[in-house]
Amino acid sequence: MLDAKGFDQWTDQYDLETAASDQNNTYPFAGYHNVLAYIEKMIRQAKYQKILDLGFGTAVLTSRLYEAGCEIYGQDFSQEMCVTAQKKMPDAHLYCADLYDGLAEELKDRNYDCIIATYSLHHLSNDKKGELIRDLMKHLEPGGSILIGDIMFETEADMEQCRRNAGEEWDEEEIYIAADQMRNSFPSLQFRKISNCGGVISLTDHRIRRAEPEDLARIAEIQIFNYRLYFYPIFKSDEYYFGDLQVPSLMKDYENSLDTLYVYDDGVVKGFIKVEDTYIARLFVEPVLQNAAIGSALLNFAVNRFHADHLWALEKNTRAIRFYERHGFALTGEKKLEEGTEEYLVLMRYKEEKENG
DSSP states (O other): OOOHHHHHHHHHHHHHHHHHHHHTTOTTTTTHHHHHHHHHHHHHHHTOOEEEEESOTTOHHHHHHHHTTOEEEEEESOHHHHHHHHHHOTTOEEEEOOGGGOSOGGGTTSOEEEEEEESOGGGSOHHHHHHHHHHHHTTEEEEEEEEEEEEEESSHHHHHHHHHHHGGGOOTTSOOEEHHHHTTTOTTOEEEEOSSSEEEEEEEOTTEEEOOGGGHHHHHHHHHHHIIIIIHHHHOOHHIIIIIOOHHHHHHHHTTOGGGEEEEESSSEEEEEEEETTEEEEEEEOGGGTTSSHHHHHHHHHHHHHOOOEEEEETTOHHHHHHHHHTTEEEEEEEEEOTTSSOEEEEEEEOOOOTTO
């Protein structure tokens, strides 16, 4: 395992060697390009702006985010890589410090929309990884994410199979992540396999959790507020929106589907999402708290955790349609009448880009 001086010496060859391993689909960097592309796609879809990159190396990924207008902060223990990255990103806030000691002091006094680490954490023990991730969670903005792309596996068995296939090439000094083991410490962790030895872990904002019975009244309130504000002007039914639509009746409707409901709770429940298999049945945020990235956090959670990929939106609710389009959903051209009305619902599907594209 290389130290900082070793990485200094490796700087000029780093991109060439990772590319060669990736192109040959061999350990350790099989899927390298697609890992970076997948993380970039997630950041762009969520419209994250303030990015912290831990172990940015030669800034292959971070420079693309920088060029797209993101505000970049970063930490790497190689002085030569810091110099190389700074040349690519003159206005980025980059610091040379070892992740083993945690965040550089200059990075501790602010929060970030997204914290990324690509091929940098396998130099840390599993205990150190957990310690670092727990600290990083404290530095996320509401709705933020931690995205880790590295040599990693879904299970210990997958790791062992790769070890056997790699033979003498396997680096016994490096410590790779097995997602199923890390979930013991981080239950909300989601794993996306990219190659036989590469993947991406996403840690959703810890404020998103499964709904409990005591949340039902608040969930009903949020839905009613949204219905009256956005749907009443379209349907104009006094009888339904100010008569039939009441908290107790909505609570009863939801009490048998708690396993499909997730709330955004940072001390107060501010939004919720209902996911049935891969179908997004409901997504509402307290109206006065919209534009605070709560809806984005809930939607990203559903896509990443449940591979949610379709929903029906009211055709005249153009505000909602634009929101979903910003997050990777597209109109399919299919529509149907809302039952008992003359208004149309339109089908939207998640359009996942090809990682190699």
